[in-house]
Amino acid sequence: MTEAQFLRRLVKPLLWIAGLAPLAYQIWAFQTGHLEAEPVKGMEHFTGRTAIIILFIALAVTPFRRFTGINGAIKVRRLIGLFAFFYALIHFSIFLVFDLELSFGDLVTEVIKRPWITVGFAALLIQAVLAITSPQPILRWLGGKRWQFIHRGVYLAAILGIVHFIWSQKKDISLPLQYAAVLAVLLGLRLVPRRRGA
Amino acid sequence: MLIRRPPGIPTSQITDERLFWNRRQWLASVGLGMAGIASLPRLVEAQDSLKPTAEDLIISYNNFYELGLDKSDPKENAHFLKPRPWSIAVEGDVKQPAVYDVEGLFKGLKPEERVYRHRCVEGWSMVAPWLGYPLRDVIKRLEPGSKAKYVEFYTLLDPKQMPGQRRGVLDWPYIEGLRMDEAMHPLTLLTVGLYGKVLPNQNGAPVRLIVPWKYGFKGIKSIVKIRFVEKQPVNTWKVAAPNEYGFYANVNPTVDHPRWSQARERPLGQFTKIPTLMFNGYADQVASMYSGMDLRANY
Numbered sequence: 001m002t003e004a005q006f007l008r009r010l011v012k013p014l015l016w017i018a019g020l021a022p023l024a025y026q027i028w029a030f031q032t033g034h035l036e037a038e039p040v041k042g043m044e045h046f047t048g049r050t051a052i053i054i055l056f057i058a059l060a061v062t063p064f065r066r067f068t069g070i071n072g073a074i075k076v077r078r079l080i081g082l083f084a085f086f087y088a089l090i091h092f093s094i095f096l097v098f099d100l101e102l103s104f105g106d107l108v109t110e111v112i113k114r115p116w117i118t119v120g121f122a123a124l125l126i127q128a129v130l131a132i133t134s135p136q137p138i139l140r141w142l143g144g145k146r147w148q149f150i151h152r153g154v155y156l157a158a159i160l161g162i163v164h165f166i167w168s169q170k171k172d173i174s175l176p177l178q179y180a181a182v183l184a185v186l187l188g189l190r191l192v193p194r195r196r197g198a
Numbered sequence: 199m200l201i202r203r204p205p206g207i208p209t210s211q212i213t214d215e216r217l218f219w220n221r222r223q224w225l226a227s228v229g230l231g232m233a234g235i236a237s238l239p240r241l242v243e244a245q246d247s248l249k250p251t252a253e254d255l256i257i258s259y260n261n262f263y264e265l266g267l268d269k270s271d272p273k274e275n276a277h278f279l280k281p282r283p284w285s286i287a288v289e290g291d292v293k294q295p296a297v298y299d300v301e302g303l304f305k306g307l308k309p310e311e312r313v314y315r316h317r318c319v320e321g322w323s324m325v326a327p328w329l330g331y332p333l334r335d336v337i338k339r340l341e342p343g344s345k346a347k348y349v350e351f352y353t354l355l356d357p358k359q360m361p362g363q364r365r366g367v368l369d370w371p372y373i374e375g376l377r378m379d380e381a382m383h384p385l386t387l388l389t390v391g392l393y394g395k396v397l398p399n400q401n402g403a404p405v406r407l408i409v410p411w412k413y414g415f416k417g418i419k420s421i422v423k424i425r426f427v428e429k430q431p432v433n434t435w436k437v438a439a440p441n442e443y444g445f446y447a448n449v450n451p452t453v454d455h456p457r458w459s460q461a462r463e464r465p466l467g468q469f470t471k472i473p474t475l476m477f478n479g480y481a482d483q484v485a486s487m488y489s490g491m492d493l494r495a496n497y
Contacts, residue, residue, distance in 0.1 A: 036259070036269070036270070037255045037258065037259035037269065037322075037466045037467055038259070038269075038322050038464065038466065039467070039468075039469060040464065040469060041322075098469055098470075098471075099471075101470075101471065106459075110459075114456075114457055114458070116457060167457075168457075170320070171263075171367055171368070171438060171439070172267050172367050
């Protein structure tokens with residue numbers, strides 16, 4: 001099996017299954033009454049955490065590639081990043097439908113008035129830009145340098161996502177701080193100096 | 199105490215559930231008529247129209263940080279708490295200061311069932327059939343003095359029974375307080391039961407406060423001390439986040455929490471929201487206590 005075949009026949013199907021598994025779980029929980037007593041809050045937390053975790057996996061691709069030398073890993077980064085955006089979008093849609101009851105006026109008010117929603121919404125918009133500019137033809141049209149500059153926005157989106165998570169908490173922020181620690185490691189790995197000739 | 203065990207009612211005497219929910223029609227049909235019902239006290243009328251939230255939800259979704267931070271933790275950790283024997287210290291400006299056994303404190307009083315709306319500051323709500331004693335009846339027999347302007351309540355401090363207290367999430371023990379007129383209001387309940395049974399540990403056994411027109415966090419659980427004081431008590435959530443939680447904590451759809459609107463609420467188990475009512479629907483009974491007060495400043 002060539003590398004291309006390995007990717008197409010094994011890695012990508014597995015990624016699709018893994019990427020859709022959290023959604024399948026939510027649908028199952030919804031159908032069978034396994035959501036918690038505050039079903040909307042439960043779905044919001046679950047999809048929000050899922051979005052952040054998948055974004056972390058996307059952010060792990062570059063360090064993984066560098067430290068293992070498996071360069072082919074770059075070929076799945078786009079798919080993983082799109083899954084992260086997909087869950088952020090579901091997370092936002094649940095908020096829009098069930099909390100704001102589709103009132104776009106309320107959406108504007110909430111985004112302006114509540115800092116934790118402002119940062120979450122900003123993270124979503126950044127990811128939307130990254131998703132729209134992710135196809136190969138757009139990369140070529142933009143040119144590698146410009147494309148890379150835009151896509152460095154992923155760091156900002158991840159940081160804003162964590163801030164959104166921390167500010168959403170009532171009192172105990174230990175869980176979002178664990179997430180923040182993981183993000184710090186992922187970003188920190190990028191600062192490890194490259195050896196000459198490596 | 200009357201309700202220590204579920205009473206041994208023969209099944210032949212239990213009202214058929216369909217009959218219970220349609221009791222107004224039934225009363226009308228047996229000739230009492232709507233005129234007779236209309237003359238019942240307003241309080242009874244108000245609570246008759248409320249349909250209680252499923253018991254399973256009320257006892258499995260709890261904000262009780264002393265038994266864990268997640269809503270499902272208190273039920274899981276409930277076995278740590280030993281609600282009997284239990285004593286309650288009465289202190290401060292009062293004629294009968296003493297340490298009372300929990301049964302002794304209520305001796306001679308009859309527990310009442312009160313079906314109340316319960317609105318959490320987080321935006322969810324439920325309707326619970328509590329069983330308890332009006333706080334005013336207890337206070338009257340303790341005979342507070344003229345300097346008793348407020349009543350202050352303390353939760354048990356014991357990390358062995360309350361494993362959540364091993365983490366400094368809040369300043370333990372949990373403290374809450376009421377102004378004397380609020381404490382003496384007939385709606386205010388020292389609660390010992392739920393759904394006709396002894397109060398489950400995760401809901402604040404053996405005795406907790408229920409103040410139905412205030413956000414749920416005012417309803418301090420597992421009370422071990424009641425103090426009659428002159429100065430406004432400093433309640434735990436106000437210490438934890440003074441910009442988010444105040445002393446009064448009256449349910450008010452027009453005053454936002456800094457992070458969310460309080461205009462609407464979501465009943466437990468449901469996807470859609472319903473409007474939040476001023477003073478949680480008890481405005482007729484309690485609004486006069488706050489007339490002339492800036493409710494935006496005194497949140």
